[in-house]
Amino acid sequence: MRCFDIHTHILPGVDDGSDSMDTTRELLKLQLKEGVTDIIATSHYDTRRNRQDYDHIMELTREVQEEAKKLDSELKIYSGAEILYSRGVLDDIKDGKVPMIAGTECCLVEFYPSQSFNEIEEALNNIIMLGKTPIIAHLERYQCFIGKIDLVRDVVKLGAYVQINSNSFLEGMFSKNARFIKKLLVNDLIHFVGSDCHDMVSRKPQMEKTYKYIAKVAGEDVAERITVTNPEKIVSGEYL
Numbered sequence: 001m002r003c004f005d006i007h008t009h010i011l012p013g014v015d016d017g018s019d020s021m022d023t024t025r026e027l028l029k030l031q032l033k034e035g036v037t038d039i040i041a042t043s044h045y046d047t048r049r050n051r052q053d054y055d056h057i058m059e060l061t062r063e064v065q066e067e068a069k070k071l072d073s074e075l076k077i078y079s080g081a082e083i084l085y086s087r088g089v090l091d092d093i094k095d096g097k098v099p100m101i102a103g104t105e106c107c108l109v110e111f112y113p114s115q116s117f118n119e120i121e122e123a124l125n126n127i128i129m130l131g132k133t134p135i136i137a138h139l140e141r142y143q144c145f146i147g148k149i150d151l152v153r154d155v156v157k158l159g160a161y162v163q164i165n166s167n168s169f170l171e172g173m174f175s176k177n178a179r180f181i182k183k184l185l186v187n188d189l190i191h192f193v194g195s196d197c198h199d200m201v202s203r204k205p206q207m208e209k210t211y212k213y214i215a216k217v218a219g220e221d222v223a224e225r226i227t228v229t230n231p232e233k234i235v236s237g238e239y240l
């Protein structure tokens with residue numbers, strides 16, 4: 001069975017993720033051990049500090065794909081970016097300077113943790129107006145959503161998808177965030193899970209435990225939809 005990780009910082013030397021091809025190789029090996037077969041490389045794209053060069057990202061993605069093939073012929077790497085919604089980013093998207101997920105019209109977008117719901121809603125609207133489909137990166141990080149399931153419903157109705165980080169599911173019953181994530185899960189408001197892995201020390205890929213947790217809480221069919229069917233559709237350019 002396939003399993004996607006749609007949020008990773010595995011490209012070497014471009015952001016605060018992998019620092020070398022050696023680290024990238026170790027991350028890929030661990031992903032394989034965790035059962036991951038398809039990885040979207042989503043390096044930070046930040047108009048203030050980290051405006052990645054499109055061609056360079058594509059070239060690096062190809063290089064990592066070659067390394068991945070040596071480890072396992074089935075392991076696939078797709079291009080992408082984690083786009084910080086900041087000044088000038090809409091123009092960059094419009095000008096085709098920002099890597100979309102697997103070259104489709106879908107993109108992974110992050111916000112500042114303290115941003116208001118109105119600002120996030122307006123930003124999503126602006127992206128949708130460009131003909132793009134935004135996936136909200138680690139929605140659990142934005143304070144405005146926590147405990148407010150109706151606001152999550154609102155952005156989904158608007159046309160956005162929701163991604164949650166794999167380790168956030170596993171914070172335990174005393175975590176307010178984890179309880180909220182569970183609520184989103186059983187209400188079918190989570191479309192994707194991503195490890196948001198950066199390195200082999202403190203931010204490792206961790207997909208297997210999360211898959212099992214989702215299957216236990218919401219059923220095997222939901223776990224499969226979030227980790228396989230939905231991302232398969234996205235990389236094929238389909239809507240969910």
Ligand SMILES: [Fe+2]
Pocket residue numbers: 007008009082196
């Ligand atoms: Fe990230």
